[in-house]
Amino acid sequence: MNDDGKRPPPRRWVGCSIEEEYFGHRRKDDKAHRKEISAKDRSKYKKTDKEKYTKSLEEEQQAKMGSDEFLEGRVVSIIPQGIVVAWQDQQIVCTLRGLLKKEKTQHKNLVTVGDFVLFKKTGDEGIIVQVKPRHSVLSRADNLSRRKEQLIAANIDQVLITVSVVNPELKPPLVDRYIIATQMGGMDPVIILNKIDMLDPTLHPEVDPILLEQQKTLLEQFLEAYRIAGIPVIPLSAVTGEGIDRLREVMKGKASVFSGQSGVGKSSLINVIAGLDLRVGETVEKTKKGSHTTSTAQLIPLSFGGWCIDTPGIKSFGVWDLQKEEIEGYFDEIHSTGAECKFPDCTHTHETDCAVQNAVKEGLISPLRYASYQALMESVSEQHRRR
Helix, strand or coil: CCCCCCCCCCCCCCCCCHHHHHHHHHHHHHHHHHHHHHHHCCHHHCHHHHHHHHHHHHHHHHHHHCCCCCEEEEEEEEECCEEEEEECCEEEEEEECHHHHHCCCCECCCCCCCCEEEEEEECCEEEEEEECCCCCEEEEECCCCCCCEEEEEECCCEEEEEEECCCCCCCHHHHHHHHHHHHHCCCEEEEEEECHHHHCCCCCCCCCHHHHHHHHHHHHHHHHHHHHHCCCEEECCCCCCCCHHHHHHHHCCEEEEEECECCCCHHHHHHHHHCCCCCCCCEECCCCEECCCCCCCEEEECCCCEEEEECCCECCCCCCCCCHHHHHHHCHHHHHHHCCCCCCCCCCCCCCCCHHHHHHHCCCCCHHHHHHHHHHHHHHHHHHHHC
16 A cells, blocks of 8 residues: 555556566576586587587687688697797797687686697797697696686696605595596596605615605505506606606607606606706705696607606695596496495495495405595585585
8 A cells, every 4th residue: 555545556567577577587597507507518528429529619610710721739838928839840939819718618728738729820929729629638626716627738648647755755645636637537547656765764864764664654555555446556766767667668659747746756757758957846844845846837759759748746636527426436446346335325435334344444445545535525525515
C-alpha cells in the first residue's frame, strides 16, 4: 500500500516479460559457465585428439596471419632484450606480435625455451607471429597466484631431475613433484643425483659426521624407492667425474632439460658435459640453500648429438593443474597395490583395511614415496579449500 492507502499500479516490463528477464540472466550465466568449462577442458590434449587439435590450431593461426611468407626457428633463450630465436646459423632477437599478446591463456608466459616459432625479419631483429603446437612441455604452477601456468621448457624428450646430497640435502618430495610434472607434460623422467663425492669424508672432512650418516641412510632408501618405482637414477659427481659417461649416454641424441632446486650443480654438470663455462654459484652455508646462478633458461647444442636446457633453480615446485583423483595414478606401486583395498574409493591415507598402508608397514612400498603421496594429497586438498 502507498501512504494514501491505495495499492500501487502493477509493475510494467518494457520490451520483455518477467520470464524473459529471468531466463535471459540464466542464459548469460549458462554461457559463462560453458565458457569456463571449455577453458578447463583437457580433452584436446589427449593423444587421440592431438593431431586434429594441432591441425585446427595451425589453420586458425594461418587465417589470422594472412598469406605472408615466414621463417621457422627455435627459441634458444629469453633475455631482457627479447626472445632469442635460432635460424640457420643466426640468432635473432625477436618480439611478440601484438595479436599473440592479446590471446587469452592460462600461461604466465606465452613463449618458452624450446618452442618452434614462425617469425618475420625486420632488419636485424624479428617479430614472432606464431608459436607452433608443442609436443611436450615442462611447467609448474606460478608461485604467486597458483592460477597461472609457468612454462619452463618445451619440445623436449626428457627431464633430468637434478638433486644432490649433503649440500643442499636430498629432498625426495620435490623429486616426486618433478616426476609428476614430467609425465603430465609428455616426457621421460631421469633422476640425476649429483655431489656424491660429498659422502667421502677423505674428500670432504668438513662435513658434519652426523649429517653424513643421515644422508647415507637416506640415499640407500632413495635408491631402493626409485628402483621399485622404475625411475632411473644416475649417481654422479661433477667434481670427480664419476657417472658422467653414463649421463652422456642417456643424453645422446635427445633434447634434455636440467631442472631442480638452486645449488644442486646443474650448471656445473652442463659445463662438464658440453665443455662450457657457465657461471657457478656457491651454496649458502647458513641455510644450505643454493644461490640462483642461472637467471634464464637457454638451449645448448651438444657435440655428441642432442640439446640440453639449463634452467634457473627453484625453491618450491607446484604441479600445475593436478587433480586429487589423478595423484594415485602417478605412483605405480601405490596404484597397483590399491586394487586390493577394502574400499574401492580408498585414498590410502586413513581408511581401515587399506592394502597400501599395510604394504608400507611391511616394507613393500617405500615410506619415502608414500610420504610424498600423502603430502601431495594434502597439498591439493588445501588448494581446493582456499578456492
